[in-house]
Amino acid sequence: MNPYTIFAEIVAGRAPASTVYEDQDVLAFMDIRPMTPGHLLVVPKVAARDLSELDPEVGGKLFKVGQLLAAALRDSEVGCDGVNFFLADGVLAGQEIFHVHLHVIPRTAGDGFGLRGRPTSPHRVALDYLAGSIRGALERRG
Secondary structure (H helix, E strand, O other), X not given: OOOOOHHHHHHOOOOOOOEEEEOOOEEEEEOOOOOOOXXXXXXXXXXXXXXXXXXXXXXXXXXXXXXXXXXXXXXXXXXXXXEEEEOOOOHHXXXXXXXXXXXXXXXXXXXXXXXXXXXXXXXXXHHHHHHHHHHHHHHHHO
């Protein structure tokens, strides 16, 4: 893995960031290309290219800090009515910087941001089949 991403540079203090939160495991700062005002990023201090490389304890911490930040966004001048969490894992999921990061995106009425997609309505047989396949993969992982 290339540990030299912009997020690694920010964590190391070699690149600027508007920091909102920091502890021994994670750093949260303002996104420089925000989807909405107040858009934050939470990154682990130890570089992990994707979720498979991320320590599960630190992964849980990303969401714990995200939850804390969501409450702070509501209480701040951002004054949002809702918050989206977004984490892209892999190119096809939209990941652009290969250092795991959680987007914490404040939402207000008419902000223009939203997840777009076309939900499907698969038959129960197909859902049960995939559920079994995923359960089997979980069992093989221990």
